[in-house]
Amino acid sequence: MRTERNLTRLDRVFARLDREPERPALIDVPKMSRHRVALLTGTLAFYLAIVWAVVTTSWLVRLDWQVMFFRPYQQWSHIHWFVDYYVVLGQRGPTAVMVAAWLGWRSWRQHTLRPLLTLGTSLLLLNITVGAAKIGMGRLGPHYATTIGSNEMGLGGDIFPSGHTANAVVTWGILAYLASTPRARRWLSALSAVTALGVGMATVYLGTHWLSDVLLGWAAGLLVLLALPWCEPLIARAEVALFDLRDRWRARGTAPAPAPAAPAGSPVLLKPRATATSPQDEAAARGTAASSSRTARGPAYLSQGPHTARSERTPVTPVGSRRPPQSDRVTRGAAASTARPVPGA
Numbered sequence: 001m002r003t004e005r006n007l008t009r010l011d012r013v014f015a016r017l018d019r020e021p022e023r024p025a026l027i028d029v030p031k032m033s034r035h036r037v038a039l040l041t042g043t044l045a046f047y048l049a050i051v052w053a054v055v056t057t058s059w060l061v062r063l064d065w066q067v068m069f070f071r072p073y074q075q076w077s078h079i080h081w082f083v084d085y086y087v088v089l090g091q092r093g094p095t096a097v098m099v100a101a102w103l104g105w106r107s108w109r110q111h112t113l114r115p116l117l118t119l120g121t122s123l124l125l126l127n128i129t130v131g132a133a134k135i136g137m138g139r140l141g142p143h144y145a146t147t148i149g150s151n152e153m154g155l156g157g158d159i160f161p162s163g164h165t166a167n168a169v170v171t172w173g174i175l176a177y178l179a180s181t182p183r184a185r186r187w188l189s190a191l192s193a194v195t196a197l198g199v200g201m202a203t204v205y206l207g208t209h210w211l212s213d214v215l216l217g218w219a220a221g222l223l224v225l226l227a228l229p230w231c232e233p234l235i236a237r238a239e240v241a242l243f244d245l246r247d248r249w250r251a252r253g254t255a256p257a258p259a260p261a262a263p264a265g266s267p268v269l270l271k272p273r274a275t276a277t278s279p280q281d282e283a284a285a286r287g288t289a290a291s292s293s294r295t296a297r298g299p300a301y302l303s304q305g306p307h308t309a310r311s312e313r314t315p316v317t318p319v320g321s322r323r324p325p326q327s328d329r330v331t332r333g334a335a336a337s338t339a340r341p342v343p344g345a
Contacts, residue, residue, distance in 0.1 A: 018109075019108065019109050020109055020110060020111070023110055023111040023112055027110075027112070027114070027180075028179075028180065028181075029114075029229075029232055030177065030228070030229050030232075031229050031232075032229040032230060036226055036229065039226055040223065040226040040227065043219055043222050043223050043226060044223060046219050047216065047219040047220065047223065050212060050215050050216045050219065051137075051216065053212070054139070054151050054153065054160070054212050055151065055153060057149075057150065057151045060211075060212050061149070061150075061151050061212070062149070063211060063212075064142075064210040064211050064212050065148065065149060067204060067210075067211050068142040068145075068207065068210070071207065072204065072205040072207075073205055073206055073207055076205075083202045083205050083206060084206075086198060086199070086202050087164065087199060087202040087203060087206065089168060089172075089195055089198075089199055090163075090164030090165060090167050090168040090196075090199035090200075090202075090203070091164065091167070092123075092163070092167045092171075095167065095168070095171040095172070096119075096123065096171060099119060099171050099172070099174065099175065100116065100119060102175070103115035103116050103118075103119055103174075103178070104116060106178075112239065113238075113239045113242055113243070114178075114235060114236075114239055115178050117235045117238055117239060118174065118177070118178060118228065118231075118235060119174055121228070121231050121234075121235060122170050122174055122224055122225070122228060123170070123171075125224045125227070125228075125231075126166060126167065126170050126220075126221065126224050129220060129223070129224065130161060130163055130166050130217075130220050133160070133161055133216075133220065134158040134159070134160065134161070134163070135158065137153055137154070137160050138153065138154050138155055138156050138157050138158070139151070139152050139153050139154075139155070139157045139159055139160035139210075139213075140152040140155045140156070140157035140159070141157060141159040141208060141209060141210070141213075142207050142208070142209070142210060143207060143208070144157065159208070159209055159210075159213055160210070160212070160213050160216060161213055161216035161217040161219070161220045162200060162203055162209045162213040162214050162216065162217030163217065164199055164200070164202075164203050164209075164217070165196060165199055165200040165203065165209075165213075165214050165217030165218055165221065166217040166218070166220040166221035166224075167221070168192075168195055168196040168199040168200070168221070169192070169196040169217070169218060169220075169221025169222055169224075169225065170221045170224050170225060172191070172192035172195050172196060173189070173192040173193075173196070173221065173222075173225045174225070175188050175192065176188035176189040176191075176192050177225060177228060196218065196221065197218075200214035200217060200218060201214070
C-alpha cells in the first residue's frame with residue numbers, strides 16, 4: 001500500500017516560494033466603502049484638530065514642553081542604543097528598500113505589477129502631503145527651540161508633522177493593505193500599528209520631535225493609506241500600459257528579418273496578367289496545346305516516319321561518321337517508288 005508523504009513546514013515554505021503558473025484570477029483590491037470613508041473623515045478631523053491646537057498654543061504645546069524638559073533619553077539612558085537602531089524602521093531609504101524587495105517578489109510570483117505600483121503611489125502621496133505641511137508650517141524641533149512655551153511655528157523648521165512616524169505608518173501599513181486574506185490583513189495591520197507607534201515614541205525619546213509632531217505624523221500616514229482605494233483605477237491603467245509596452249518591446253526583438261533585396265540590374269520576373277477570354281478562345285487554346293504536345297512527344301531520333309534498314313543507316317559516333325559520303329546511293333524507299341521499265345516496251 002502506497003501512502004503520500006506528509007509535507008513538512010520547510011516543504012510548504014518552498015512551495016510558497018515557487019512562481020504561480022498564471023496570475024491569480026481573484027485579487028482582493030480594497031474599495032472605498034462607507035466604513036473607510038468614515039475613518040478617512042474622522043482621521044482628517046483629528047489632523048486638523050492637532051494643527052489648530054498647536055497654532056493656538058493650547059494645552060498640547062504645554063505638554064510638548066513638559067516632555068522635552070523631562071528628557072527621556074537621560075532618564076532611561078540604558079536603552080539608548082536600542083532606540084537608535086529601532087528608529088531606523090521609520091527612515092524612508094532602508095524601509096523602502098526592504099518593502100520594495102518583498103513586494104517585488106510578490107509581483108514576480110503573481111505576474112502583476114500592482115504591489116510595486118501601489119507602493120510607489122503611496123510614497124509619492126506621502127512625500128507631497130507631508131513635505132508640503134512641513135514647509136508650510138515651518139516648526140522648529142525641541143533641540144532648536146528659541147522661546148519657552150511657544151509653538152515655534154513659522155521659523156523655518158521642518159519637523160511638523162513627524163516624517164519618521166508618517167513613513168513608518170505608510171511603509172509597513174502597505175503590507176497590510178496588500179494582504180491576500182482577511183486574516184493576514186488583520187495581523188499585518190496590528191503589527192504595522194505597533195511598529196509605527198514605537199517609531200514615534202522613539203523620536204520623542206531621542207528629543208528630535210515634539211509629541212504633537214508624532215500625533216500629526218500618525219494621522220498623516222493613515223490618511224494616505226485610507227485614500228489609496230481612490231488611486232486603484234489609475235494603478236490598474238498604469239499596469240496595463242506597462243504590460244503593453246513590454247509586449248511591444250518583446251515583439252520588436254523577435255520580429256522576422258526582412259528578405260534581402262535583389263541586386264541592381266538583375267531581371268525582374270513578373271507574373272503575366274490574366275485577361276478575360278471568350279469560350280471560343282479557350283477552346284482554341286486547348287486545341288493548340290494538345291497539338292503542340294503531340295508534335296513534341298519525343299526527341300527527333302524517335303520521331304515517326306519511314307524506317308530505313310540497319311545497313312543503310314550511317315553509323316554515328318562521337319567523332320563523326322567513318323563511312324565516306326556516297327552521293328549516288330539511293331535509299332530503298334526512293335528505289336521502290338521509281339517505275340521499272342517494262343520489257344518489250
